Amino acid sequence: MNMNWKLTVFLLFSSSLINGLDASTDKLFVCYYTATGYFPATQVPADLCSHIIYSYGNVSPDGIKPKKSEDVQNYKTILNLKQTNPNLKVLLSLQFGFESVVRAGSDIMTDFTKKAVVFLQNYGFDGVDLDWEFPKASDKENYQQFIKIFKSEVAKVNMLLSMALPNSPFYFKGFDANTLTSYVDFMTAMTYDLHMFKRNIDNSTGYNSPLFTPKGDGKYYSTSAVINFYLTQNITASKLLVGIPTFGRSWTLADPSKHDLHSPAVDKGSPGPYRHFRGVYLYPDACVAKTQGATTVADDVNVAAYLYFNTTWVSYDNIWTIQQKVAWMKSQNLGGVGVWALHLDDNSQVCGQGFLPLLSTIKSNL
Numbered sequence: 001m002n003m004n005w006k007l008t009v010f011l012l013f014s015s016s017l018i019n020g021l022d023a024s025t026d027k028l029f030v031c032y033y034t035a036t037g038y039f040p041a042t043q044v045p046a047d048l049c050s051h052i053i054y055s056y057g058n059v060s061p062d063g064i065k066p067k068k069s070e071d072v073q074n075y076k077t078i079l080n081l082k083q084t085n086p087n088l089k090v091l092l093s094l095q096f097g098f099e100s101v102v103r104a105g106s107d108i109m110t111d112f113t114k115k116a117v118v119f120l121q122n123y124g125f126d127g128v129d130l131d132w133e134f135p136k137a138s139d140k141e142n143y144q145q146f147i148k149i150f151k152s153e154v155a156k157v158n159m160l161l162s163m164a165l166p167n168s169p170f171y172f173k174g175f176d177a178n179t180l181t182s183y184v185d186f187m188t189a190m191t192y193d194l195h196m197f198k199r200n201i202d203n204s205t206g207y208n209s210p211l212f213t214p215k216g217d218g219k220y221y222s223t224s225a226v227i228n229f230y231l232t233q234n235i236t237a238s239k240l241l242v243g244i245p246t247f248g249r250s251w252t253l254a255d256p257s258k259h260d261l262h263s264p265a266v267d268k269g270s271p272g273p274y275r276h277f278r279g280v281y282l283y284p285d286a287c288v289a290k291t292q293g294a295t296t297v298a299d300d301v302n303v304a305a306y307l308y309f310n311t312t313w314v315s316y317d318n319i320w321t322i323q324q325k326v327a328w329m330k331s332q333n334l335g336g337v338g339v340w341a342l343h344l345d346d347n348s349q350v351c352g353q354g355f356l357p358l359l360s361t362i363k364s365n366l
C-alpha cells in the first residue's frame with residue numbers, strides 16, 4: 001500500500017518532467033501573437049505559453065481602439081482558451097497613440113485609464129501590455145505618471161500591467177527604472193532586431209539576436225549585454241524577461257564568396273522561400289532554405305546561427321540557440337522569456353520538428 005503510493009507519486013512526478021509539463025516552474029513564458037492568414041487565432045494552443053499578449057490595440061483619448069475590426073473576434077477566440085487552461089493569462093498590448101494621452105495632462109491620462117479598464121474587462125482580458133516605441137527623454141516625467149495612474153486602476157480589478165522594453169540603452173531615455181520595478185509586473189526586453197540591413201548604416205551582415213556580443217560589434221549588440229544593462233539600472237531580475245525571436249533577418253551579400261559575419265551587404269534579403277517576406281525569415285523559411293541547399297553555421301562563441309546560399313545571408317534562431325538562451329536566463333535568475341512571436345514559429349511542420357518546435361523547446365527547457 002505504502003509502496004504503491006510512493007510508486008504512483010514517483011510516476012506522476014517523472015512523467016511530468018518527461019513531458020516538460022512540470023507545473024512547479026515559476027518562470028513566465030510570454031508569447032506575443034498577432035492573428036494572420038497563415039496562423040489564425042483558432043490554431044493558437046491553450047497549454048503552451050503562460051501568457052499570450054495579443055498585439056496590438058491602439059491608444060486614443062477615447063480609450064483603447066482595436067487596430068482592425070476583425071481583431072475583436074480574434075480577442076474572443078484567444079480569450080476562450082482560458083476555458084481549456086484556466087491558468088492562462090491573456091493580455092492586450094498597446095503600441096500606437098500614446099502621445100495623444102501621455103502628453104495631454106493627468107486628467108486625460110486618468111480618463112483614458114478608466115475607459116481602458118472598462119474595455120479590457122468587457123472582453124475579459126487579464127491585463128495590459130505597454131509597448132510604446134519609444135517615449136522620448138522629454139516624455140519621461142509624464143510617462144512615469146501615466147504608468148502610476150494605470151497601475152493604480154488595473155490593480156483595483158486585479159489586472160496585470162506588463163511592458164516591452166527597447167533593445168538598446170539609447171531608446172531607454174523616456175523610461176525610469178525605479179518606476180518600472182515598482183509598478184510593472186513583468187517586462188520583456190526586446191533583445192532582437194539588433195542588426196538588420198539599413199542602407200549605408202547597417203550594411204554588413206550582423207546577428208539579429210546573439211546571446212553574447214561578437215567581436216567587432218558595439219557593446220550592447222547582444223541579448224546578455226542588453227539584459228545586463230537593465231540589471232545595472234536596478235530593474236528586478238525576477239520581473240525581467242529575455243526576448244527571444246522566432247524570426248531572423250535576411251541580407252543580400254555584395255559578394256557571394258564573402259559570407260562570414262560582418263561581410264558587406266547591399267540590401268535586405270529577397271523574399272524567403274516559404275512565407276515570402278523581404279528582409280525577414282520566419283523559422284519555416286530557414287528550414288526550407290536548408291532543404292534547398294543553404295549552408296548553416298552555428299557560432300558557439302556568441303551563440304547565434306546563420307545560413308547562406310547564393311547572395312542570401314540570414315541570421316536566425318533555432319532549437320540550439322533557444323536552448324542556450326533559456327539555460328542562460330535560468331542561470332541569471334531572470335523571470336522567464338518573452339517571445340516575438342507565436343505566429344512566426346513553424347505551424348505547418350515544414351521543419352519536420354513537430355508543431356511550433358521553437359516554442360515547444362522553450363516550454364520543455366523552462
Ligand SMILES: *[C@@H]1O[C@H](CO)[C@@H](O)[C@H](O)[C@H]1NC(C)=O
Binds near residue numbers: 201
Ligand atoms: C556601407 O556604408 C558605407 C557608409 O555609407 C559606405 O561607404 C559603403 O560603401 C557601404 N558598403 C556597401 C557594401 O554598400
Ligand SMILES: *[C@@H]1O[C@H](CO)[C@@H](O)[C@H](O)[C@H]1NC(C)=O
Binds near residue numbers: 232
Ligand atoms: C542600483 O543600486 C545600487 C545599490 O543600491 C546603487 O549603488 C546604484 O547606484 C543603483 N543604480 C542606479 C542606476 O540607480
Ligand SMILES: *[C@@H]1O[C@H](CO)[C@@H](O)[C@H](O)[C@H]1NC(C)=O
Binds near residue numbers: 292309310
Ligand atoms: C542559387 O542560384 C542558382 C543560379 O542562379 C539557382 O539555380 C539556385 O536555385 C539558387 N539556390 C537557391 C538555394 O536558391
